[in-house]
Amino acid sequence: MPGLIDRHRGRLPFAPGDPVVSLGEGSTPLVQAPRLSARAGAEVWLKVEGANPTGSFKDRGMTCAVSAAVREGARAIICASTGNTAASAAAYAARAGLRGAVIVPEGKIAAGKLAQALVHGARVVALKGNFDEALRLVRELTDRQPIALVNSINEFRIEGQKTAAFELLDDLDGELEALCIPVGNAGNITAYWRGFRESGARPRMLGFQAAGAAPLVQGEPVEHPETVASAIRIGNPARWEDAMDAMTSSGGAVSAVSDEQILEAYRLLAVEEGIFCEPASAASVAGLLAHGAKGARRVVCVLTGHGLKDPDVALAQAGAIVPCAPELEAIERAVLE
């Protein structure tokens, strides 16, 4: 399967012959969710972005940001990250033969994401501060040093991520009335809206933030954002205006969901639909269940990242392991009880 630059080159800022750094990202599954549809009273589809090469949608933006960095002659890339941008940047830097550095909030990054960033050989810097502070510092650093910044303030990230909207319209023959999506730094909702607009589509953009990290809902930055959904633990989104424009001009809305609602949706997706996403991703489904589809008949929920990213939350939410002696009767009891 070719990567998304090769597939969508005519609609991306890349010319034939430009260097392409790809891991075969994009073309992710769109899965119908019958049980969720019954609960929501709408036809619900799940865009499974955890199926990207490093397990999150960030790869769509990263193939473009890193390819552009190589085209510009960069030797190194850097990002601030709640985890998935770091994992993706580390993998694409390795692929491109560039040096990669990632700045993460100390103690606040899920185990799988940290393992990815480290195993791909990036320099992982743990900041005694939150994501918003990390982003401010890397912006200042890249003003002083010739290092390419690959956060979603980089336009190439948005360009790459808009391809998910193209895929949805292709898969659903353009019939899609609402998109439910978690919102953190607000790059992804910006990207989907751009992709839809460029295709002449206008589904309602329904953005969801965690209640403890909901600056767009509250209308002001949150100084100490807190949520179990670490990927959207962001208090001052860089794409604030773009995100609000997407939701307002599409007749959508931004709403908050509690951590309990997020975890309930997370378990429901795993147990009833067989899909394991990370907590931040479940905010889209939590939002749909809590706030409704706003009259939409067909809805897509974006599941932004894979559940294996955050094994600690998974084990804390799941049932207990059943111990058993190595005897037939004991196994029979353990299995059938």
Ligand SMILES: *Cc1c(COP(=O)(O)O)cnc(C)c1O
């Ligand atoms: C990055 C990320 C988000 C938030 O996307 P933004 O573009 O920052 O709004 C949501 N879920 C997951 C799993 C992510 O990695």
